[in-house]
Amino acid sequence: MDKIRLAIVGCGGMGTRHLYGLRELSQTPFCNVELVALCDIRRENAELAASEAESLLGVRPLIFTDLEEMARQVPDLAAVDVVTDPSVHHSVACEAMELGLHVMVEKPMAITVKACRKMIEASERNNRLLSIAENYRRDVSARLVRHLLETNAIGEPYMGLFHTLSPSNAIFITPWRHLKLRGGPIIDLGVHFTDMIRYQLGDVEEVYGNVRLVEPTRRKPERIHDTYTFYRNRFEAMEAEVPATAEDTSVAIFQMESGVTVNWIVGLGGHGSCGGERILGTKGSIEGFGTRGGRISLKRRSEEEKSFEEILETTDGFTLEPLAEHFFPSRIAVGDKAVDWKLIALEYYELAEAILHGRRIEVDGISGMKDVAAVYSIFESSKLGRVVKMSEVESCQVYDYQSEIDEALGID
Template sequence: MVKIPIAIVGAGGMGGRHLRALGALYESGMANVELAAVCDTREENAIHLANNAEEMLGSRPEVFTSMETMKKMRPDIEAVDITTDSGSHHLVAEMAFDLGYNVLCEKPLSLTIRGCNRVIDAWKRSGKVLSVGEQERRDPMCRLNKAVLDAGAIGDPYSFLLGSARGGNDIIIWPWRHYKNIGGIFVDAGVHAVDQMMYYLGDIEEVYAVSKVWEPKRYKGEKIGVANFYEHWANEVPDEIDADAEDMVISTLKYKSGAVGQWTSMFAAHGETTEYGMIYGSKGSMAPAKQRRGAPLTLTIDGVGQVSGDEVLELVPDFHLDELPARLFGADRLGSYDTPFEDADRFLVALEYYELGQCIADGTKPEVDAYVGRKDLAVCNAALESSVLGRAVTVEEIENEETAQYEASINAHWNI
């Protein structure tokens, strides 16, 4: 199999997370990309990731501190995987396309629609591949959720109730996720939730929401980051930060299908944490399985009762995973799995890498392209805009930049 040379751009915690995914792809025997270089403006970060790559992959990628230099020194590299902080994604992606690279970009594509559109313009000019990192839908259990819904097991979907509350006043994952103009935890995590909601029930067209910043002071907790991806930099996290990104957003969502959703995203919850999800339809309900957990989904069907685990597979006899996810997770038909979180996480990103290689090799389109990524962001920003304006906001208004009061300070910060 021909392996396409790629580079990771951004060698912090997320870069290390993606490196583990490359390790999983290598181990699968289906690797169609290979890591040739690591690029980060902080050379020590790039060296750290290159050292880890040598140990994990068996060969050491070259280290660069600029994509321009990398392009000159390694013109054979065909694609970059952008794993910088969320606020800079649009700048790095635009530059990458102008340098002639194919791009896999971590979500969100930008923090504003204007930033997304700059990336889309550069992508169109380049004629290259653009894939946005929305890996959660690729989980075997999420694929099963979708297959069961499409099979009509609960009838026509009426409503999707989704929510979580946790966080207290701790710094969540990393400080920049509490700064509106360069991150924001609601958007950073929210685009994943939106992608799931629209993957299952179709496009959201209108949002009414209220948002708050309950914890303007955040403190370094006992745990930094997700799993142990960020431990190398734990000492760089200050004991206290001033936060200005929303840490609670409660939304009512109207789908184009006519379904109505309720979405609560709270990262300032003290006391008991909660997480819930339920889809109601004309014939029953589904508690969808969560990504990277492996626990089964549960259906409650009128006249039948509860159906869960492997019994769900009987409702979708034609459901099968593709070859690579079947190799990674152990079977092509799964009602549940017991893969640890860290492995499930790297397997899902490995699927993104593999798809990138396929798209470059045969000209196919990625499942999550620029327009899907932009719409995921638009729903999040419609909620934030709604809170500012005190009215319902359509996703079309956001995508067309007909209203962008919330985004204004972010565009000004990045001069876009």
């Protein structure tokens, strides 16, 4: 099979997990990506990732600390996978596209809507592909919800509930996830959720939102459960306290273009928890929008609630793409320890197919920008104290909250 030559830029926690994604892909007959180089401004992170790559893939990639030098020295490099923290996604991705490389970038696409727009412009100007690595929608559960909605299984949707609130004052994975200028916890998590809401229910029309910072000081947790060396090393080195500058709690009402209303409660801080996702329709409801390794259920009037397994058994015409069928032959990804890596492998496969054979990119720059804009619409509405139209946020006419980030990072 033809393969594209690819480099990863950003060899931290998720960069390491992407290596496992490549390992999953390499073990299938679909493998169309060859990892040839790694780049990180911290050489030690690239070194550690290179050792990990060597044991996972059998070949040690070249190491760089500068993107331009890498593009110059690595022959036939086709694409980079940007897995840095979000504050530099736009600068790394734009530089890569100016250097003639196709780009896949981790979510959130960029730190602000203007930064997303710069990436879309660079992609168009240089005629390079831009793909956003949004993994949740690639899970079987998400594909199945979409199929149920498309086949009218719950009639006309009229309401969605998206609630995930966890009480804590612990540092969430990395200290940078509590800093407004690097992408706070609501952006980091919320962009997965706006992508799922848009994937299942279409585009957002207007938003009323409220955000607050409940935990101004984040503390190092007593332990972490991760087994990856990178995460463990970083945990050892983590400071005891981080002053948080990014809001950690949000409430919103999304009015969708279709007329559906979505009630959103998303937070990672403070006290009290709530959780639950539901799509309500005129003939029934679905529990869950779909998520990595997730399960869903279906309830219709005068019928017993159907479990994930029962839905799969009784639903006609539900198909997955061939690589997903290969990864999930039973179509149940719940409890599959490799599900994180398999979804990443699906992202890589799609990018390479797009480069080699013109396959459509599912989450392109416009879609990634809409996911980011939908989360920021909650912040912008909160700041202005009024309902905001998505068109105002996407066009940057409403931009009070994000302008401080752009100013600090030199995004114009």
